[in-house]
Amino acid sequence: RPNPSLPLPDETATLDLGARLARVLRPGMTVWLVGDLGAGKTTLSRGLLRGLGFGGRVKSPTYTLVEIYPFSSFNLYHFDLYRFVDPEEWEEAGFREYFNPESICLVEWPEKGGAILPLPDLEVRLEMADAGRVARLRGGSEEGWRCIDEILL
Numbered sequence: 001r002p003n004p005s006l007p008l009p010d011e012t013a014t015l016d017l018g019a020r021l022a023r024v025l026r027p028g029m030t031v032w033l034v035g036d037l038g039a040g041k042t043t044l045s046r047g048l049l050r051g052l053g054f055g056g057r058v059k060s061p062t063y064t065l066v067e068i069y070p071f072s073s074f075n076l077y078h079f080d081l082y083r084f085v086d087p088e089e090w091e092e093a094g095f096r097e098y099f100n101p102e103s104i105c106l107v108e109w110p111e112k113g114g115a116i117l118p119l120p121d122l123e124v125r126l127e128m129a130d131a132g133r134v135a136r137l138r139g140g141s142e143e144g145w146r147c148i149d150e151i152l153l
């Protein structure tokens, strides 16, 4: 299947794509957020969390590897693997167990995680485009493609 792309002319458009993702993601899903520093990965995560009803501050998990957001029926784990180096630390911290049928996992810099990281249901690739960005969407599972179809409706 072709990978659809969406223009994101400004920050509001990135937040809005996050909010649209919030409506279609289900517990058990993993989303990879791929793109350079400043591409808008954390902004998209912020829009998604706000879309889920989270009213607090969304911090970049760059230094903590993960921020945890408990919702009533699932946890959302927001990873940033930019500084990830030690697979042993990953296992000891129990991060593998964060990827389970009751959680939603968002992962910035998934390419830094290598083979330890579960494959995604959905990948959002953010690229610079003129003053704004463009998002390219790729499904990694049937569920992921369903989300893309629903977002594009």
Ligand code: ADP
Residues within 6 Å of the ligand: 008, 009, 010, 011, 012, 013, 014, 035, 036, 037, 038, 039, 040, 041, 042, 043, 044, 108, 131, 132, 133
């Ligand atoms: P990343 O997490 O990928 O490093 P951030 O989400 O921290 O990037 O965003 C970096 C900057 O890009 C922020 O100042 C944000 O406002 C801006 N930004 C996000 N989306 C867009 C967009 N579609 N167009 C222009 N600027 C954007």
Ligand code: MG
Residues within 6 Å of the ligand: 041, 042, 043, 060, 080, 108
């Ligand atoms: Mg970030």
